[in-house]
Amino acid sequence: MHMGYPAFMDPADQSFDAIYWNAMPDDLRDDLLAFIESYKKPAGEDLDGACYWFDWETRRCKHHQYRPRVCRDFEIDSKGCQDWRQHYADRIISHPA
Ligand code: SF4
Numbered sequence: 001m002h003m004g005y006p007a008f009m010d011p012a013d014q015s016f017d018a019i020y021w022n023a024m025p026d027d028l029r030d031d032l033l034a035f036i037e038s039y040k041k042p043a044g045e046d047l048d049g050a051c052y053w054f055d056w057e058t059r060r061c062k063h064h065q066y067r068p069r070v071c072r073d074f075e076i077d078s079k080g081c082q083d084w085r086q087h088y089a090d091r092i093i094s095h096p097a
Pocket residue numbers: 003005006007051052053054055060061062063064067068071
């Protein structure tokens with residue numbers, strides 16, 4: 001809810017996730033790259049918005065099979081997950097305007 005787009009999927013990122021980047025179909029990779037290249041971070045202390053691949057209707061990842069490593073490692077409802085939710089509870093948007 002606060003990443004903007006799939007983490008470590010920017011080829012310019014030092015921690016670039018090449019394995020899952022290369023696994024994507026070309027059209028999906030091109031679409032994501034265009035989004036990343038035009039992405040503008042929110043000003044000041046505002047969090048990035050929901051991940052570009054997050055589907056607000058189903059509340060699921062639109063491209064789950066191509067999600068990056070960090071998403072695979074982050075266990076839903078784990079202590080880390082709950083800690084993040086609690087820490088950002090007042091700043092995470094529930095739905096775009
Ligand atoms: S699981 Fe999918 S929607 Fe969620 S942060 Fe990762 S790439 Fe984005």
